Amino acid sequence: MAKSSLLPAILAAFALGSLSFVGYQPAARTADNRVAMRGAAVEWDPKLSRDVVEVMFTAPAQGARARMLVRSDADVMEVLKDGRKKLGFDQEWMPDTDFKLYNAEDEDAGPMKGKMKDNGLIDFSFEIHMYYEPQ
Template identity: 55%
Template sequence: MAKAIVMPAAALILASFALLNSMSAFVGTQPALRASRSQVAMEVEWHGGLNRNVVEVFFTAPAQGERTRMVVTPDTTIDQILKDGRKLLGFDQEWIPDSDFTLYNGEDENTPLKGTIGDCGLVDFGYEVHMYFTPK
C-alpha cells in the first residue's frame, strides 16, 4: 500500500516541477524583455554641452557625505543654489552666513563658482557642485 501512495506522489511532484520549469517569469517572456538594436530608435545622440532649459544637478557636501539633487535653469544664481542646497541638506543654520560656504564644480575644485550656473559650465547630464565650509 505504501508503494501505491509513493508512486503517484512522485509523479505529481515531477509533473509540477516540469510545469513550473516551463512557465515564464511573472514579468513576461524573455524575448519581450530584450529589444534588439533595430527595435530601439535613437533620435538624438548626446555629445555634451547644454541643450536643455531645465537641468538636474547633484548638490554634494563631500566632507559630510551628504548629497541631494536639485533642478535648476541656466540662469539660476550660484547664491540661490547654495541657499537651496544648504536647506535641502539641513545645513541652513541662521547663525552661519552663506558667505562661509563655497561652491565648486565637482570636476574642478580649484575655482569657486560665481554668477549663474549657466556661466559655470552647466551641461545637460551629470553636473555636480560641491559645497565646502570655508569660514571667513
C-alpha cells in the same frame, strides 16, 4: 547495511544527472550582434540646451547628497541657499558667504560665481560640491 550500499548509488545517479546540464554551447554570432548595434553608439556632446537641469548637490566632507532642479539662469548664491536647506546646513548663525560651490568635474577652476550657465552647467550628470570655507 542496506543504507550504506544505497548511498554510493544515489551519489552516482546525482553525478550523472548533473552532467546532462553541462555541455557545449556555441557562442553567439558576433556578426549578428554588430549588425544590431550598428548606429546605436552615438558620441555624447556635453552641452547645455535646457532651461532647467537636474544636478547632484553634494557636501563631500559630510557625505550628504541631494538632487535638485536648477534653472540655468539661476545665480550661484541662490543655488547655494537652496542646497544648504535641502542638506540641513541652513543654520542662521552660519552665513552663506562661509560656503563655496565648485563644479565637481573641475574644482581646480575655483569657486563658482555668477549664473549657473556660466559655470559649466550641462544637461546631464552635473554635480556641485559644497565646501565650508569660513572667512
